[in-house]
Amino acid sequence: MNLQNGKPSDDELYREYELAGNHLSSNASADSVSNCGLHLRPAGSVPSIRSVYTPRQNDVKSKSYLVGSPSTGCGTLLGSKxxxxxxxxxxxxxQIVTWNMNCPRVQQKYPEDLSDLIFPSSMNNSPSIFAICLQEIPPEKQELLVRLQAAIGPQHxxxxxxxxxxLALAVFISRELIWYTSVPQVSAVTTRTAVRTKGAVAxxxxLFGTSMLFLSSHFKASQDRxxxxxxxxxxxxxSLNLPKIGLSRxxxxxxNLLNRFDIVFWAGDLNFRIDRSRAVMDNVLRSYRPVCTYDNLSGAxxxxxVQAQGRAFQTFEEGRIKFLPTYKFDLDSTVYDTSDKQRVPAYTDRILYKTRKKGDVTCANYDSIDSIRCSDHRPVYGVYSVVLKPGCDSIALAAGLFHRDVYIAGNQRRALRFDLVRKSRKPTKSKVCLLQ
Incomplete structure (x- = not known):
C-alpha cells in the first residue's frame, strides 16, 4: 500500500476492504484462523501460487520447530534461518506513541478516528510494531482499543x-509476527498513594530472541517537583515485577529491572519541565524555528x-527534539496556557530508549503531532529500527495469541467508515427538469 503524506488514500483503503470484506463477518467460527482476517491482503497485491508464507514440501518435512535444537537455533521456529x-x-x-489524553479530568471528547495518532503526516511507512502509551484515558477502555484497531487497520x-x-499500554503487531513471540507479561506500579493516576504500566x-520492555508512565506534576x-x-x-517467575526463560x-531486557522503551507524560520563566519561554518561541527551539533550552x-546527574534515566537515549513544547495548550487551540496560572511551556511528553548492545536501536523519526488538539498535551511519536537476534523454542511461546474480538470490531468499524466515504462520493442524479 502506498502512503500519501504518511497515510493511505481513501480509495486504496476502500479497495482493500472490498477484497477483505467477507473475512470480517461477526459470524465467523471461533476455531477458524482464516476468519480472523489472516488471509486479508493489501490492495494492489497480486495473488500468486507461491507466496513467502507458502513453504516447500521439503521445508515442511525438515522443520522441527518446537522440538528443534535450542542450542544452535537451526531449524527452529525462532532460529536464524x-x-x-x-x-x-x-x-x-x-513505532512508539505517547499521549496524555486529558479525558478523566474534563468532559473532553477525543477523536472518533485516531488515524492522525497512528499515521502522522510526517511518517512514510507503517512499522511492524506499534506501542501506544496513554495517560489520563477515558473510562470506556474497550472503546478506546476498538478505535485504535480501526485506525491501525487489518494488517496489525x-x-x-x-x-x-x-494509564494504558497497547501493543499492536503485524499479523505474521504473532507466531514468533513469547507470551506477553504485564505489570504496574502506583506512585501516588490511593489514586492510580501516577505510576507506570509495563x-x-x-520477538525471536530479542527481549523487549515497554513502559507507559505518568509522573508527578508541578514545576518544582x-x-x-x-x-x-x-x-x-x-517495583515492577517483570519477567514473572516461571516465565523468565x-x-x-x-x-536491576532494566538490565533484564535487550531493548527498553520508556514513554509517557514524565512531567519534567523547563526551568525558565514564562516570559523567557515566550521570547524563545517567537525567536527560533521549531527545529532549533529545544537546542536553545536544553540546558534548562x-x-x-537529572540524566547528567545520574539520578534518573542515566542509561537512556532520546532522539533529537526538533518540535515545539508539547504542554500546556488551551484546548482545541495552538495557543499555550492563557489561564491565570500561565504555565511555562514544556517538553513533558517524552520517549526514551535503552539498549543492552550499543547501536541496536536507531531513531528514524521523533516528532509531535500537532493535528490532535483536544487535549492540553500534544501526542509525541518515535519510529525506531531495532536489531533482532535469533532465539530458541524453549521459551513460553504465545503461539498466535491476539485479541480477536478487538480485531473484528475495529475492522468492521473501519470498513463501515470507508463504505460511508464511498457512498458520499457517488454522483447524485440531477434534479434539473429539461423542457422540450
Missing part, C-alpha cells in the same frame, strides 16, 4: 494491552539535567 526469512535485515521497525492485531487506573515479551519525579522513576524501576537474570531541561 526463520529470522532471515521474515526479516532479511534482522531488524524490525517499532492487538497483541496485548494493560490498563492501570488512568509489558515485556520476546523534580525530586518527586526522580523518586517516581526509582519506584518504578524497583529468554530474559537476562539481573537485580529538567530531564536532561
Amino acid at each position: 526463520e529470522l532471515s526469512r521474515i526479516f532479511p535485515n534482522h531488524s524490525v521497525n517499532v 492485531v492487538l497483541f496485548s494491552h494493560a490498563f492501570h487506573g488512568t 509489558m515485556c515479551f520476546l 523534580v525530586n518527586m519525579r526522580v523518586q517516581d522513576y526509582q519506584d518504578v524501576v524497583t 529468554g530474559y537476562r537474570p539481573s537485580e 531541561d529538567q530531564l536532561t539535567n
Whole structure:
C-alpha cells in the first residue's frame, strides 16, 4: 500500500476492504484462523501460487520447530534461518506513541478516528510494531482499543494491552509476527498513594530472541517537583515485577529491572519541565524555528539535567527534539496556557530508549503531532529500527495469541467508515427538469 503524506488514500483503503470484506463477518467460527482476517491482503497485491508464507514440501518435512535444537537455533521456529526469512535485515521497525489524553479530568471528547495518532503526516511507512502509551484515558477502555484497531487497520492485531487506573499500554503487531513471540507479561506500579493516576504500566515479551520492555508512565506534576519525579522513576524501576517467575526463560537474570531486557522503551507524560520563566519561554518561541527551539533550552531541561546527574534515566537515549513544547495548550487551540496560572511551556511528553548492545536501536523519526488538539498535551511519536537476534523454542511461546474480538470490531468499524466515504462520493442524479 502506498502512503500519501504518511497515510493511505481513501480509495486504496476502500479497495482493500472490498477484497477483505467477507473475512470480517461477526459470524465467523471461533476455531477458524482464516476468519480472523489472516488471509486479508493489501490492495494492489497480486495473488500468486507461491507466496513467502507458502513453504516447500521439503521445508515442511525438515522443520522441527518446537522440538528443534535450542542450542544452535537451526531449524527452529525462532532460529536464524526463520529470522532471515521474515526479516532479511534482522531488524524490525517499532513505532512508539505517547499521549496524555486529558479525558478523566474534563468532559473532553477525543477523536472518533485516531488515524492522525497512528499515521502522522510526517511518517512514510507503517512499522511492524506499534506501542501506544496513554495517560489520563477515558473510562470506556474497550472503546478506546476498538478505535485504535480501526485506525491501525487489518494488517496489525492487538497483541496485548494493560490498563492501570488512568494509564494504558497497547501493543499492536503485524499479523505474521504473532507466531514468533513469547507470551506477553504485564505489570504496574502506583506512585501516588490511593489514586492510580501516577505510576507506570509495563509489558515485556520476546520477538525471536530479542527481549523487549515497554513502559507507559505518568509522573508527578508541578514545576518544582523534580525530586518527586526522580523518586517516581526509582519506584518504578524497583517495583515492577517483570519477567514473572516461571516465565523468565529468554530474559537476562539481573537485580536491576532494566538490565533484564535487550531493548527498553520508556514513554509517557514524565512531567519534567523547563526551568525558565514564562516570559523567557515566550521570547524563545517567537525567536527560533521549531527545529532549533529545544537546542536553545536544553540546558534548562529538567530531564536532561537529572540524566547528567545520574539520578534518573542515566542509561537512556532520546532522539533529537526538533518540535515545539508539547504542554500546556488551551484546548482545541495552538495557543499555550492563557489561564491565570500561565504555565511555562514544556517538553513533558517524552520517549526514551535503552539498549543492552550499543547501536541496536536507531531513531528514524521523533516528532509531535500537532493535528490532535483536544487535549492540553500534544501526542509525541518515535519510529525506531531495532536489531533482532535469533532465539530458541524453549521459551513460553504465545503461539498466535491476539485479541480477536478487538480485531473484528475495529475492522468492521473501519470498513463501515470507508463504505460511508464511498457512498458520499457517488454522483447524485440531477434534479434539473429539461423542457422540450
